[in-house]
Structure formats: structure tokens, C-alpha cells
Amino acid sequence: MVKGGREFFRERYAQLGGEIVDIDIPKTLRVNTLVISAKALVERLSALGVVLERVPFTRDGYRVVKSKFSLGAITEFLLGLYYLQEAAAQLPVEVLDPKPGELILDCGAAPGGKTTQMAALMENKGTIISYELKEHRIPSLLMNLERCRVGNATVFKGDSALAKGLNVQFDKVLLDAPCAGNYLSEKEWFEKRDYDGVLRSSAIQKRMLKNAVDCLKQEGVLIYSTCSLEPEENELNMQWALENLPVRLEKVNLKVGDSALTDVFGQKLDSSIALCKRLWPHKTGTEGFFIAKLVRI
Amino acid sequence: MNLEEFLALFGIQKKVAAELVGRSYFSFKDKSLLSKRPLFIGECIAHLRGPVLIPSIGFLQEIGRLAKHRVVVNPEGEWLFICGRDVFGKSIVKHTDPKIGDRVVILNRHSECIGYGDVVGPMDGKVVVKRLFDIGDLLRRERKSRSF
Numbered sequence: 001m002v003k004g005g006r007e008f009f010r011e012r013y014a015q016l017g018g019e020i021v022d023i024d025i026p027k028t029l030r031v032n033t034l035v036i037s038a039k040a041l042v043e044r045l046s047a048l049g050v051v052l053e054r055v056p057f058t059r060d061g062y063r064v065v066k067s068k069f070s071l072g073a074i075t076e077f078l079l080g081l082y083y084l085q086e087a088a089a090q091l092p093v094e095v096l097d098p099k100p101g102e103l104i105l106d107c108g109a110a111p112g113g114k115t116t117q118m119a120a121l122m123e124n125k126g127t128i129i130s131y132e133l134k135e136h137r138i139p140s141l142l143m144n145l146e147r148c149r150v151g152n153a154t155v156f157k158g159d160s161a162l163a164k165g166l167n168v169q170f171d172k173v174l175l176d177a178p179c180a181g182n183y184l185s186e187k188e189w190f191e192k193r194d195y196d197g198v199l200r201s202s203a204i205q206k207r208m209l210k211n212a213v214d215c216l217k218q219e220g221v222l223i224y225s226t227c228s229l230e231p232e233e234n235e236l237n238m239q240w241a242l243e244n245l246p247v248r249l250e251k252v253n254l255k256v257g258d259s260a261l262t263d264v265f266g267q268k269l270d271s272s273i274a275l276c277k278r279l280w281p282h283k284t285g286t287e288g289f290f291i292a293k294l295v296r297i
Numbered sequence: 298m299n300l301e302e303f304l305a306l307f308g309i310q311k312k313v314a315a316e317l318v319g320r321s322y323f324s325f326k327d328k329s330l331l332s333k334r335p336l337f338i339g340e341c342i343a344h345l346r347g348p349v350l351i352p353s354i355g356f357l358q359e360i361g362r363l364a365k366h367r368v369v370v371n372p373e374g375e376w377l378f379i380c381g382r383d384v385f386g387k388s389i390v391k392h393t394d395p396k397i398g399d400r401v402v403i404l405n406r407h408s409e410c411i412g413y414g415d416v417v418g419p420m421d422g423k424v425v426v427k428r429l430f431d432i433g434d435l436l437r438r439e440r441k442s443r444s445f
Contacts, residue, residue: 044407073436075375075376075379075409075411075432078354078379078411078432078435079354079358079411079432080354127327129330130337138336139438139439140439141337142336143435143438145337145341146341146353146354146355146435147354147435149340149354149355150340151324151339151355152339153337153338153339154325154330154335154337154338154339155335155336155337156333156334156335157336165333166330166333
């Protein structure tokens with residue numbers, strides 16, 4: 001019997017303290033501070049009749065309260081003044097806190113939201129090495145890098161495990177892992193996803209975690225994130241990492257989200273996993289997200 | 298056509314430090330990663346499309362600042378232009394008095410370069426500038442790549 005469907009996931013979430021809500025996630029943009037200041041962008045879009053509202057728990061995020069036209073095709077978009085990026089998706093890079101001059105590994109870069117965000121925080125100084133395995137996702141990545149005027153990224157097609165061949169130790173790694181997603185991230189998610197798929201994702205994520213840690217310098221920071229609500233892709237992967245990799249967890253300092261779970265379907269996990277953050281859509285009004293901060297020891 | 302020849306079409310004499318990687322020109326310092334065949338490295342300058350050069354969005358802004366001839370269009374003309382249309386005389390709010398055959402950059406009211414074209418008629422005529430490139434090309438390129 002296939003373990004899947006809305007009722008299957010509803011029961012799982014109920015056991016974890018979550019619930020399913022049918023909400024419309026508001027469109028959100030992130031100011032591209034490489035090109036324009038937040039104040040100038042808000043004024044400029046306001047003159048076009050676009051009403052924006054600051055997302056209080058992000059650094060450069062604004063909700064689109066009102067717009068009579070698509071914000072994905074106007075001059076301001078094409079010139080890279082902003083990136084359309086869901087609020088929760090802006091958080092992993094904020095936690096990573098990339099600084100000018102650092103060497104950063106970006107695993108699974110397409111379509112480029114987080115890569116362009118890192119370049120902006122780094123003021124285009126330092127180096128981002130990005131990998132993208134899926135060929136069909138590469139054109140949008142390259143176009144977003146060009147559009148947002150990124151000048152410090154190098155992109156390779158392939159698995160991020162190839163980074164080991166570069167023989168460098170990265171200051172920081174962003175592993176925004178491929179995942180099952182969440183029920184707000186795509187239409188008919190409940191019909192498309194099942195428990196076996198979650199387990200397959202989890203296995204891929206563990207392999208990526210190991211490869212990413214191998215590339216990290218001692219005391220270097222790795223941010224692991226997914227837009228999944230499934231503990232097998234999140235808390236249980238962190239338990240596996242603590243048991244199998246030279247890492248510790250540190251607190252994810254965010255104004256939004258719950259502490260991650262340390263009791264998953266009766267299984268007691270390491271208490272430090274509570275330092276990670278879990279974003280339930282019914283509480284945050286965002287997509288589901290999980291963010292962990294690992295430090296190589 | 299190399300980058301210098303391309304700039305010369307706009308009346309710009311400038312050397313550009315960029316290297317052809319695949320089908321695009323990039324400006325970068327660290328060459329150690331070139332042997333790993335990157336798809337993108339440093340700052341994108343331009344793309345080769347057959348014999349034609351297509352500037353990146355960033356490089357286009359530099360061209361917009363340095364070009365000999367500029368045409369500033371109103372918001373309606375701007376929208377039509379980024380949708381791939383030519384520039385009409387009624388859309389023009391300012392210009393540097395270019396002559397027929399001159400290559401001109403098209404600027405919006407924020408002095409941002411949104412593309413370029415060749416002058417084909419007097420500045421108060423109907424079709425004034427024949428569009429050669431506009432920034433909407435970026436979306437059209439992406440959509441084309443998705444359809445394959």
C-alpha cells in the first residue's frame with residue numbers, strides 16, 4: 001500500500017504538532033542591494049502603483065500587497081533591481097551570513113535565488129562556487145546571475161560532490177537540498193508525493209551532507225535547508241549527521257519559526273537539534289521550511 | 298566581432314578585459330578554475346549569438362553611459378521597446394541629435410539602458426529607431442531554453 005495522500009500527511013503532521021492550511025502565500029521580492037537600495041526600490045515601484053510591505057523577519061524582503069501587473073517582466077525586474085523570492089526561502093542565506101572575501105560552496109544552485117542573495121551580501125567580493133546537476137535548470141540560473149549582476153560566482157554543471165576535486169576548503173557551504181517540497185510549493189502536492197519519495201530524498205540528502213562537510217574547513221559553517229516538512233528530510237537527517245559526521249549544531253538565530261523537533265514519532269533525538277528551525281505554514285504564513293546550522297569540528 | 302569592435306559601433310573606444318568561455322565573454326581574475334569548464338565565471342560581459350554579440354545586462358549599462366548617441370523614451374515607449382518593438386517618434390522625450398544610420402542606445406527616464414538600435418528616420422517621424430536588442434531578450438532567451 002502506498003503511503004501518501006492528504007490524509008496520510010495530515011495525520012503525520014498532527015503527530016508532530018502541525019496542521020494543513022490552505023493559504024495563499026503572498027508574492028515576495030528581495031531587493032538586490034548590488035543594484036539599488038531598499039528605499040529607492042520601494043519608491044520606484046510605489047510610483048508604478050505597486051504596494052510593498054516589509055517582511056519583518058527578513059533582511060531585504062518585501063511582500064507584494066498590491067500590483068496591477070506581473071512583477072516578473074517589467075524593466076525593474078529585467079535590470080535586476082529585485083528577485084522574486086518567497087520569504088522563507090530568503091532565510092537560509094541570512095543565517096549563512098556570507099561576508100565579502102569568503103569562499104563559499106553553493107550546492108544545487110538553480111534557479112539562483114540564494115546564489116544572487118549571497119553575492120549581494122558579499123558585495124560581489126570573494127568567491128561562490130556553484131553546482132547544479134539538472135541541466136534543464138541551468139539556463140534560468142545563468143540568466144538570474146546575469147540579470148542580478150553577480151560578479152563573483154563560478155558555476156559548474158554537475159553534482160556538488162565534484163567540489164572535492166577542487167582541493168580547497170570552503171569557509172562556508174550552503175546546502176539547500178533537493179527535497180520533496182511541501183504542500184504549498186506545488187499544485188496537487190498530496191497526489192504527487194508519497195512516503196517512499198521522502199525516503200529517497202532523505203538518502204540523497206545524507207550523501208550531499210557528507211560531501212559538503214568533506215569540503216568544509218574546520219569551524220566552517222554549513223547551512224542545511226529544505227522546503228520540506230517531513231522529519232526524515234530534516235530532524236532525522238540532523239540526527240544522522242551528528243552520529244556520522246564531524247559536526248555540531250549551532251543555534252539558528254531567526255525571529256520566525258519553531259525550534260526543530262526532538263521527538264519524532266516517539267523517537268528521541270539529540271537535544272541540540274532543537275537549535276534548528278522548522279517553519280510550519282500555519283504558524284508563519286510562509287512555505288514550509290527547515291534550517292540547520294552545522295559547524296565542522 | 299570582438300568586444301572592442303562591438304563598442305566602436307556606439308562610438309566607444311575602450312579595451313575590455315574579458316575572455317571567451319564557451320559562447321560567452323566573462324571578466325574574471327582567477328583563471329585556475331577554467332580547466333574545470335565552468336558555465337559562468339566572474340562577471341558576464343556578452344554572449345555570442347552566431348556572428349552577433351549580445352551584451353549582458355551589466356555591460357549594457359556601461360554602454361548606455363558611454364555611447365555617443367542616446368535616445369530617451371517615455372514609459373509607454375519603454376514598455377513597447379522591451380516587448381520587442383521599434384521606437385516611435387512620439388515616444389522620444391530627449392535625444393543627442395543622431396542621424397540616420399547612427400547606432401543609438403535607448404534609455405528610460407531613470408537613465409537606464411534598455412537596449413539599442415539603428416536610427417532609420419527623423420526624430421519626429423513614425424518609426425525612428427529600428428530595434429536591434431532590448432533587455433526583454435533575457436526573458437525570451439529563458440522561455441526559449443525552457444521549450445526545448
